[in-house]
Amino acid sequence: MRHLMSPLDFTTEELEQLFTLATDIEHNMPKYANACKGKILATCFYEPSTRTRLSFESAMLNLGGSVIGFSDANSSSASKGESVSDTIRVISCFANICAMRHPKEGAPMVAASKSSIPVINAGDGGHQHPTQTLTDLMTIRSLKGDIKDFTIGLCGDLKFGRTVHSLINALMRYPNINFVFISPPELKVPSYIKEQLKERKIPYKQVISLDEVMPELDFLYMTRVQRERFFNEEDYVRLKDFYILDKNKMENAKKDMLVLHPLPRVNEISVEVDEDPRAAYFKQVQYGVYVRMALILTLLEIEV
Numbered sequence: 449m450r451h452l453m454s455p456l457d458f459t460t461e462e463l464e465q466l467f468t469l470a471t472d473i474e475h476n477m478p479k480y481a482n483a484c485k486g487k488i489l490a491t492c493f494y495e496p497s498t499r500t501r502l503s504f505e506s507a508m509l510n511l512g513g514s515v516i517g518f519s520d521a522n523s524s525s526a527s528k529g530e531s532v533s534d535t536i537r538v539i540s541c542f543a544n545i546c547a548m549r550h551p552k553e554g555a556p557m558v559a560a561s562k563s564s565i566p567v568i569n570a571g572d573g574g575h576q577h578p579t580q581t582l583t584d585l586m587t588i589r590s591l592k593g594d595i596k597d598f599t600i601g602l603c604g605d606l607k608f609g610r611t612v613h614s615l616i617n618a619l620m621r622y623p624n625i626n627f628v629f630i631s632p633p634e635l636k637v638p639s640y641i642k643e644q645l646k647e648r649k650i651p652y653k654q655v656i657s658l659d660e661v662m663p664e665l666d667f668l669y670m671t672r673v674q675r676e677r678f679f680n681e682e683d684y685v686r687l688k689d690f691y692i693l694d695k696n697k698m699e700n701a702k703k704d705m706l707v708l709h710p711l712p713r714v715n716e717i718s719v720e721v722d723e724d725p726r727a728a729y730f731k732q733v734q735y736g737v738y739v740r741m742a743l744i745l746t747l748l749e750i751e752v
């Protein structure tokens with residue numbers, strides 16, 4: 449039995465198989481309509497979510513399976529003090545696979561260690577968000593043809609943004625990727641990630657100005673400032689609008705640069721950018737459903 453805690457749990461060859469399957473699902477949806485008939489997905493979300501939870505639920509329903517779960521810790525017995533370990537033992541009696549989001553880093557890992565069904569980390573604190581990374585990689589592969597030879601700018605809250613941490617981890621294994629980290633000094637990418645890049649001799653640079661690097665980017669991965677991870681509101685208010693991508697800024701970008709964002713967006717991308725053909729963040733959401741369908745099939749070892 450396999451779990452998914454980090455994008456590195458799959459080799460690049462396994463990821464390629466997953467994306468091939470997701471692409472087949474995209475083009476032949478009816479073929480998969482009953483693949484998970486009789487199977488149940490539990491979504492255990494101790495933190496708010498729109499995309500990840502509903503994308504998982506949509507994925508399981510598209511596969512002909514069923515969904516149970518909770519979307520708020522307060523509506524579960526966690527509010528009475530039940531541990532994640534006990535909860536997953538109970539969920540294992542009800543479901544065949546579980547997607548779990550938790551504010552504590554490592555909580556889905558603890559659940560996986562006690563589980564008798566596959567557990568998927570759907571985001572743990574500021575740590576990892578592997579299925580968002582699968583979504584991001586699938587989007588890059590689908591829109592550019594492959595995952596290599598590009599410069600990606602990651603912009604915004606690189607300190608607390610778990611999607612950024614997972615994506616950098618995953619992209620380190622692909623050839624000729626240049627990283628540009630664009631953040632205010634207070635929200636720089638954690639040192640442990642930069643150490644990993646140095647060890648692998650992968651080029652990166654850190655800048656504050658988005659304008660300065662815009663012309664060299666093939667992808668711009670915008671992120672929201674993570675209000676829920678700040679210790680005080682004052683710091684959040686000071687930093688929340690540090691970057692706002694608008695039409696003017698887009699004029700300096702390559703004609704085929706693509707803008708990605710894990711969403712939700714707050715102010716960091718002006719809505720006027722949505723009409724720009726380079727804005728790929730809503731397509732990204734759609735790819736998330738296909739890749740989660742492929743992941744469910746893979747972890748349940750169902751072949752179609």
Ligand code: CP
Pocket residue numbers: 496497498499500501571577580710711712
């Ligand atoms: N991208 C993402 O994780 O969005 P949600 O928080 O809405 O699930």
